[in-house]
Amino acid sequence: MKAAVVTGRRQFEIRDIPIPSVAPGTLLLKVKRCAICGTDLEYVDSTRWEGSDEDGLPFQTQEAILGHEWVGEVVEIGDGVKGWKVGDRCVEARTSCGACYWCARSMPHLCLGGPTRIERTAGSGWANMFGAMTEYVLRPARGKIKVPESVTNEEAALTEPLNVGLAPVYESAIKAADSVAVIGAGHIGQLTMLAAKAAGAAPVIITDRIQSRLDKALELGADYALNVDEGNVYEQILEITGAGADGVFVCVREADVLYQSTLAARREGTVAIVGFPKPAAIDPIYWLVKHLRIIGCDPSLRYNWEAMRLMQYKQVDCQQLVSTTMPLTDVSKAFDSLYSGENLLVMLDPSK
Numbered sequence: 001m002k003a004a005v006v007t008g009r010r011q012f013e014i015r016d017i018p019i020p021s022v023a024p025g026t027l028l029l030k031v032k033r034c035a036i037c038g039t040d041l042e043y044v045d046s047t048r049w050e051g052s053d054e055d056g057l058p059f060q061t062q063e064a065i066l067g068h069e070w071v072g073e074v075v076e077i078g079d080g081v082k083g084w085k086v087g088d089r090c091v092e093a094r095t096s097c098g099a100c101y102w103c104a105r106s107m108p109h110l111c112l113g114g115p116t117r118i119e120r121t122a123g124s125g126w127a128n129m130f131g132a133m134t135e136y137v138l139r140p141a142r143g144k145i146k147v148p149e150s151v152t153n154e155e156a157a158l159t160e161p162l163n164v165g166l167a168p169v170y171e172s173a174i175k176a177a178d179s180v181a182v183i184g185a186g187h188i189g190q191l192t193m194l195a196a197k198a199a200g201a202a203p204v205i206i207t208d209r210i211q212s213r214l215d216k217a218l219e220l221g222a223d224y225a226l227n228v229d230e231g232n233v234y235e236q237i238l239e240i241t242g243a244g245a246d247g248v249f250v251c252v253r254e255a256d257v258l259y260q261s262t263l264a265a266r267r268e269g270t271v272a273i274v275g276f277p278k279p280a281a282i283d284p285i286y287w288l289v290k291h292l293r294i295i296g297c298d299p300s301l302r303y304n305w306e307a308m309r310l311m312q313y314k315q316v317d318c319q320q321l322v323s324t325t326m327p328l329t330d331v332s333k334a335f336d337s338l339y340s341g342e343n344l345l346v347m348l349d350p351s352k
């Protein structure tokens with residue numbers, strides 16, 4: 001089968017690798033679509049920030065098959081697996097190991113251990129070596145969500161990034177008529193904006209410096225799309241909302257916007273960090289005097305189920321976010337079109 005292997009900085013090779021053989025408890029899945037995430041772009045460009053994950057592994061470009069925003073179709077079912085038939089489509093869900101500290105404390109949503117951890121590093125996580133930019137993947141049958149018929153392959157492949165966008169909405173308890181400002185209109189920012197709209201937030205404001213992204217956000221339903229190069233968007237957020245936004249959701253890497261974000265939040269509002277921030281020196285004065293809640297949102301698939309329901313019942317339309325779908329063999333072209341800003345979101349189709 002074909003696989004897009006990262007071989008160096010901005011370099012791919014389409015390699016022929018063996019189709020994995022189905023094992024007890026697993027599903028062999030044909031990848032229908034795989035989206036390219038901002039973290040994939042950084043990985044391939046060797047610009048992932050200096051630092052390390054909890055395993056102490058440095059983030060740098062090494063040979064890998066990327067792809068964690070994907071949907072697969074069941075082609076073979078391992079012994080002992082129940083509830084699945086050939087032709088069903090599925091996406092990942094969060095699983096817990098049942099054996100670690102967090103599971104014992106009835107906090108399975110914080111579990112990072114056991115099978116979950118292994119599963120994450122084996123493909124569903126974002127530092128993976130066996131991702132879905134390939135024709136087939138083998139995955140544990142445990143912790144999968146069935147894709148309803150009304151959800152397209154493109155939408156289903158966006159379940160994971162929509163779960164990222166839902167995290168700040170749920171975790172800051174945004175409700176109808178609360179105001180939300182989304183900082184950054186990349187694909188996570190756009191999905192966060194859609195998640196806030198689905199919760200009934202009003203107004204929903206989004207900011208960026210790339211005008212085409214802002215235009216897209218308006219087309220998708222943002223109430224205001226503010227260009228950071230055309231005035232002080234944080235003051236504009238204060239003006240539009242009256243006293244600052246109930247939720248300010250930071251969907252960019254640049255952590256220095258955190259200070260302005262605390263300025264743009266209302267008293268007792270929430271600033272949620274959604275995008276993985278680079279280190280920055282921050283003046284915390286507004287956290288103190290405005291009694292803000294600063295929360296970190298790294299949901300790791302926690303809201304995939306909710307994301308799927310919202311797409312099934314047409315509360316969120318992710319389809320319009322997809323700029324184009326390209327064959328897997330055009331992976332280099334696809335990445336280049338994202339680096340250049342020509343496209344906002346590209347899907348890969350490994351069957352081509």
Ligand SMILES: [Zn+2]
Nearest residue numbers: 037038039069
């Ligand atoms: Zn992603």
Ligand SMILES: [Zn+2]
Nearest residue numbers: 097100103111
């Ligand atoms: Zn656990």
